[in-house]
Amino acid sequence: MTKADIVSELFLDFNRDPYKNKSLVEHYVKRLADCDIVVLERVINELSNERDILPRCRDILSKCTAYKRKTETFENDEDCELCGNVGRIKGVFVGKTMVSSLNFLPEGDYCYAAIIGRCSCEAGNNWGSSTPFAEPSKMLYAYSKGKDMDCSLGAQFLVTEINRRKIECEQKAENNTSQSTQELREGLPF
Numbered sequence: 001m002t003k004a005d006i007v008s009e010l011f012l013d014f015n016r017d018p019y020k021n022k023s024l025v026e027h028y029v030k031r032l033a034d035c036d037i038v039v040l041e042r043v044i045n046e047l048s049n050e051r052d053i054l055p056r057c058r059d060i061l062s063k064c065t066a067y068k069r070k071t072e073t074f075e076n077d078e079d080c081e082l083c084g085n086v087g088r089i090k091g092v093f094v095g096k097t098m099v100s101s102l103n104f105l106p107e108g109d110y111c112y113a114a115i116i117g118r119c120s121c122e123a124g125n126n127w128g129s130s131t132p133f134a135e136p137s138k139m140l141y142a143y144s145k146g147k148d149m150d151c152s153l154g155a156q157f158l159v160t161e162i163n164r165r166k167i168e169c170e171q172k173a174e175n176n177t178s179q180s181t182q183e184l185r186e187g188l189p190f
């Protein structure tokens with residue numbers, strides 16, 4: 001997960017299209033260059049839950065500075081297939097609704113992955129007790145298992161896959177419209 005991914009998710013959380021706001025996303029990534037990526041992810045997750053409007057760079061920066069990284073870290077002895085050893089569980093969303101079908105095709109909004117809670121494994125202890133325990137959805141678990149990935153990585157892949165399908169479907173619809181207009185013109189008797 002890169003900072004650009006984290007910022008893109010933040011935008012999607014506030015219903016802002018990161019593809020259309022690419023330069024703003026890049027601005028955020030540049031401003032947040034010095035933030036520790038683990039701290040940044042936690043801070044952004046908290047801000048997403050607290051706020052109704054997209055937080056500004058300086059809100060994020062000041063929260064990152066205030067956040068003292070815990071000295072104690074918990075690690076897994078064995079790889080965790082639920083969280084990929086990062087300790088947090090992700091869900092795939094459109095708007096505020098969790099996607100529960102692999103064939104889901106969103107209209108309007110893009111899909112995004114968001115943290116829904118902490119994992120029950122050892123690494124989950126790196127997340128504060130204010131974060132509730134969670135499990136990946138059955139759909140995401142089956143999808144990730146099929147791709148031989150942990151569910152955290154699986155969530156990212158599924159988001160990309162659904163959004164790509166959505167874009168392809170929209171392009172196909174556009175092409176069909178222009179084609180039928182063309183046919184209509186050609187078919188005119190004068």
Ligand SMILES: [Zn+2]
Nearest residue numbers: 080083119121
């Ligand atoms: Zn885990």
